Amino acid sequence: MNGALWVIGLFTGVGLVAYHIATIPLALICVLAVEQIGEGVGILFSGWSTRKGGGREALRADIERAKHSKRNGRFEEALAIIDGVLEQDTEFPEALYLKAQFLWEGFSKPADARKCLQKVLQLTAKEETLHRWASSLYDEVLAAEKNARTIPWKKQGRPR
Numbered sequence: 001m002n003g004a005l006w007v008i009g010l011f012t013g014v015g016l017v018a019y020h021i022a023t024i025p026l027a028l029i030c031v032l033a034v035e036q037i038g039e040g041v042g043i044l045f046s047g048w049s050t051r052k053g054g055g056r057e058a059l060r061a062d063i064e065r066a067k068h069s070k071r072n073g074r075f076e077e078a079l080a081i082i083d084g085v086l087e088q089d090t091e092f093p094e095a096l097y098l099k100a101q102f103l104w105e106g107f108s109k110p111a112d113a114r115k116c117l118q119k120v121l122q123l124t125a126k127e128e129t130l131h132r133w134a135s136s137l138y139d140e141v142l143a144a145e146k147n148a149r150t151i152p153w154k155k156q157g158r159p160r
Helices: 002-046 054-070 074-086 095-106 112-121 130-151
Strands: none
Touching: 054 074, 074 095, 074 112, 095 112, 095 130, 112 130
């Protein structure tokens, strides 16, 4: 009888070990499920996700590169950089404003600059600084266009 109890104890011990081994993956699955649910709730309430790749913040380096190119008079390079940013986010007001600046100051393309500025004005609130800057540049471009139309011998574009 003593031997029989030892065998039952062995199987009970093995069963107990097997039970604990089986619960480890189950615990991991529960942890992952709770993490996913938590992330989903966080996205729902904040609109933020770790999977977005940084959004506009990831494009800030390109914005700074474009500004640097403009400061050094490399308008074609600056415009190419900004076009790349706008391919990724077509409604990025700061990028649209910079594109308008580049088109106006570097290429004397008032109509194209105005289109970008109109979009910036639509995307930003009147209280925002960028809205005021875009409005001011829009007025400057529009005035230059009107001036170029009233003086037929003057070259159209930005006066230099």
